[in-house]
Each structure stands twice: as structure tokens, then as C-alpha cells.
Amino acid sequence: MRSRMVTEQTRSGTKPRLCFVVTSHVSATTFLKGYLRFLGRNWDVVLICAPHPALATLALEEGITLHALPMARNPSPVKDLISLMSLIRLLSRIEPDVVVYATPKASLLTSIAAWLTRVPARVYELWGLRLETSQGISYRIFWAMERLTMALSTRVVANSRSLAELAIGLRLTRDRPVDVLGAGSSHGVDIDWFASGADLPAVDEETAMLLKPSANTFTVGFVGRLHPDKGIDVLLSALARCADRGVTVQGLLVGAAEGARLAGQIESLRDRVKVRIVGEVRDVRPYIEAMDVLVLMSRREGFPNVVLEAAAMQTPAIVANSTGTVDSVVDGVTGWVAPVDDTKALANCLLDLETDREKIRRAGVSARAWVEREFRREVIWSLHEEYFAAALLPQSRNRRRK
Numbered sequence: 001m002r003s004r005m006v007t008e009q010t011r012s013g014t015k016p017r018l019c020f021v022v023t024s025h026v027s028a029t030t031f032l033k034g035y036l037r038f039l040g041r042n043w044d045v046v047l048i049c050a051p052h053p054a055l056a057t058l059a060l061e062e063g064i065t066l067h068a069l070p071m072a073r074n075p076s077p078v079k080d081l082i083s084l085m086s087l088i089r090l091l092s093r094i095e096p097d098v099v100v101y102a103t104p105k106a107s108l109l110t111s112i113a114a115w116l117t118r119v120p121a122r123v124y125e126l127w128g129l130r131l132e133t134s135q136g137i138s139y140r141i142f143w144a145m146e147r148l149t150m151a152l153s154t155r156v157v158a159n160s161r162s163l164a165e166l167a168i169g170l171r172l173t174r175d176r177p178v179d180v181l182g183a184g185s186s187h188g189v190d191i192d193w194f195a196s197g198a199d200l201p202a203v204d205e206e207t208a209m210l211l212k213p214s215a216n217t218f219t220v221g222f223v224g225r226l227h228p229d230k231g232i233d234v235l236l237s238a239l240a241r242c243a244d245r246g247v248t249v250q251g252l253l254v255g256a257a258e259g260a261r262l263a264g265q266i267e268s269l270r271d272r273v274k275v276r277i278v279g280e281v282r283d284v285r286p287y288i289e290a291m292d293v294l295v296l297m298s299r300r301e302g303f304p305n306v307v308l309e310a311a312a313m314q315t316p317a318i319v320a321n322s323t324g325t326v327d328s329v330v331d332g333v334t335g336w337v338a339p340v341d342d343t344k345a346l347a348n349c350l351l352d353l354e355t356d357r358e359k360i361r362r363a364g365v366s367a368r369a370w371v372e373r374e375f376r377r378e379v380i381w382s383l384h385e386e387y388f389a390a391a392l393l394p395q396s397r398n399r400r401r402k
Contacts, residue, residue: 019119020044021087023071023106025052031102031187036062038381043388046094046104048087048110067094071105076143080109095348098388101244102127102186108145111152113133121391124153126163126178127186129170130304131296132323133229146172155179155391157257157384160303160327162271181383184303189371193285195314196368203278210250210276211290218242218249218354221291221315223284223306226277228256231297231320233248234343236275238263238295241347243272247354254287256280288313292360293353301325307335312371314364318349334367 007266018039022028028049039045040063049055053070054346059066069086069265091099091113101110102125114122131142148171150156157179158164164178192198202208211219224230232253242249254264257279266275270321278287284306287296294310294317301324307317309336321342329335336353338345353360 016097017043017046018388019046019048019099020095021048021099021101021106021110023050023073023103023386025049025055027103029054029058033058034266034377035187036064039385040064042181042385046096072110073105073233084109084113088116091117091119097121098123100125100388104130107149110249111149114373115152122152122154123388123391124149125186126156126158126167128163128324129166130299132300143170143172143278150176157181157387159185160324162327163302166323170279174214176191181387181388183374185305185308185375185380186303188375188377189303189308189312190377191312191372193377196289196314198285199223200289201283203286203290203348207252207276207278207287210252210274216248218247219252219292220249220391221252221254221287221294221351221356222287222296223254224296225258225295226253226255226260226262228260229299230260231299231341232260232262233268234297234341235295236262236347237343238346238350239273240269241343242350245351247351249273249350249354252278252287252291254278254281285313288315291315293318295339295346296320296325297338297346298322298325304328308371308375311367314368316360316363316367318346331369334363334370
């Protein structure tokens with residue numbers, strides 16, 4: 001059920017061993033690229049993740065040990081039990097000093113396996129709470145999963161202050177604190193890559209045609225999963241309100257479809273608002289560059305890194321005041337906050353910005369400065385490395401290697 005390591009660094013025997021566990025290769029290749037290599041300067045780094053061809057390249061580039069271990073994203077009792085037993089055997093064999101886990105399924109299974117195998121430092125990185133937009137039995141199941149994961153962890157670190165406050169308010173942590181490092185974020189931003197005026201590829205031909213008609217057209221964008229939790233329906237309704245007020249506005253949606261039913265709403269806008277759904281792209285930067293303002297009316301987040309990426313490119317954002325999302329801008333300085341699910345408030349904000357492009361420019365400059373100061377990836381990585389070192393119990397450094 002698991003493959004052997006793809007690549008492995010030569011171990012000197014002096015570095016403590018840190019094991020990072022996530023469910024999906026998408027999380028690994030998106031959030032951990034560069035980060036694992038950074039940690040590898042002082043740690044013997046091991047990554048455990050569900051198998052995918054892209055992981056072999058990641059392991060080689062990062063210079064880490066990789067173990068591919070199947071984990072189903074959705075609840076599956078039989079598969080989850082098999083994954084748990086495999087994790088127990090794997091952790092018993094590699095004997096990590098610190099195990100760090102993120103994403104719901106990986107975190108639940110790993111917290112159990114790490115507790116059973118007596119890993120000294122067990123760090124749960126809380127990147128969001130799926131239960132926030134769940135109801136009934138689903139809510140109770142997710143609540144119990146989070147409660148158990150946090151109970152079995154020696155430390156819990158959330159990637160935003162509002163998320164930490166929510167976890168405490170929902171009594172998920174018992175008496176254990178939920179830490180937040182710096183201003184938040186799980187992995188920061190590469191400010192050299194996300195930079196306005198950088199050498200960018202062109203947008204696709206259809207998007208170029210959308211952007212071409214008039215330099216005065218107000219382009220409002222979204223980047224992320226096209227999922228119901230992201231509030232894209234609120235964005236589209238707000239664009240319709242703007243059009244009804246005589247403002248020439250268009251929408252640019254970038255991301256993979258994940259359950260958001262947009263076709264009917266977009267069809268109803270056809271004669272008033274142009275909306276382009278680009279789909280998933282390898283490089284989002286030229287699309288962010290094409291936007292006057294980014295909008296993220298999510299109903300829940302951990303900490304939306306896309307807002308920081310856009311900020312680094314001097315594209316400010318309007319965000320909802322929902323958990324995690326509200327932490328991603330300084331209201332009125334680097335962006336703007338609107339009440340979650342409030343179409344009218346979002347439309348009014350867009351109308352105000354459309355008539356004052358200088359306000360957008362000033363916010364973009366402030367947003368870039370804020371990201372440079374608080375969210376440069378090397379700053380965030382260093383904060384996390386120090387946190388892992390503090391979690392490392394003294395006796396774990398002396399554990400016998402097999």
C-alpha cells in the first residue's frame with residue numbers, strides 16, 4: 001500500500017528528523033515547494049503524502065525523503081483504517097522527532113498514529129475548519145474529528161488569528177492554546193515571483209479579447225477553487241448590481257470547477273456583464289495583473305494566500321469578513337472588507353472604487369509594502385522553523401535510530 005522512498009539525503013545523524021504529512025499532492029506541491037528545502041538545512045526532512053507522479057520531482061528538487069501513502073480525502077472507514085495502520089508502521093520505522101500535519105484527513109490519521117507511536121512533538125497546522133459550512137451530522141463528525149486531532153497534538157498553530165479564535169470559541173482545543181505565528185499565513189509569498197511589472201506570460205487569447213475592448217472597463221477578478229464556499233454567487237450578483245447602475249464592469253474567474261453552479265447565473269448576466277471563466281492555469285500572475293481589483297467573498301478560509309499574492313502584485317482585494325478571509329487585508333489600507341454574503345455592500349464598494357481608480361492604486365502600493373514586511377516567505381518559514389524547534393522535546397534528540 002505504500003511505495004519506498006523516491007529520494008533520500010545522506011543523513012549525518014546529527015539533524016533532528018521532521019516529518020511533514022499532507023493528504024493531497026496539490027497541498028504538497030503548492031504550499032511546501034521551497035519550504036521543505038529551507039527546512040532541510042537544519043532538519044532531516046521526510047514528506048508523507050498520497051501518491052502522485054508530481055511528488056517524485058518535488059522530492060528530488062527539495063532533497064528530501066518521500067513516502068507515498070494512500071489517503072482518501074473523503075471519509076472511508078475501510079480505506080482510512082488501512083491508511084492508519086500503514087502510518088503507524090511507517091512512523092514506527094522512521095522515528096521522527098517532530099511530526100507536522102495539515103489538511104483534515106492527514107491530520108486526523110497522523111495525530112492518532114503519532115500518538116500511538118509516541119512521537120515526542122506532534123504539531124497540528126490548522127489551515128481551516130471544514131465544519132464551518134457544514135450542518136447536522138456532518139458538522140458533528142467534523143467537530144469530533146477536529147477535537148480528537150487537537151487533543152492528540154502537543155501543539156496547535158493556526159494560520160490566522162480569526163481561525164485561532166474560532167477554534168477556541170468552538171471548544172475544539174479544551175485548555176490547549178492555539179498559536180499564531182507573526183501576522184499569520186502558512187507559507188508566505190515569494191515576493192520576487194509575485195511582483196507587478198515582472199516578466200509575465202500572456203493571458204490566453206479569449207481572455208485577451210475580453211480585456212481589449214476598452215481601457216476604461218472595470219475588471220473584477222477571482223482566483224481560486226470555483227467552490228460554493230468561495231462566495232462566487234455573491235460576486236456575480238454584485239456585478240449585476242453595478243451594471244444596473246450603468247457601470248461597465250466585467251468578471252474574470254480563474255480556477256478549477258469544484259461544485260459551484262455558475263452557468264445559470266452567468267447566462268442571466270449575458271446581456272449586462274461579460275464574465276470569463278478561465279479555468280485552472282499554470283501561472284495566475286498575468287490574470288491577477290489584468291484585474292483592477294480581486295474579490296474573495298469566501299464563507300470560510302484558513303488564510304487565503306491568493307489575496308497576499310495579488311497584494312504583492314499591487315492588486316488590492318475586497319474580502320468578506322469571514323473567518324480567515326478577514327485577516328488577509330488591512331481594511332481601508334491594503335484592501336477592503338465587506339460583510340459575508342452581502343451583495344449590496346460588495347456592489348457599493350465596487351462602485352466607489354470604479355469612480356476612484358487612485359484609491360485602488362494607493363491600496364495596491366500599501367498592499368505590496370505590507371506583504372514585503374509581514375509575509376515574505378523566508379520570514380514565515382523562519383517563524384515556523386523556530387516553532388518546530390521549540391516543540392522538539394530534549395529527549396527526542398537522543399532517540400535511538402534504527
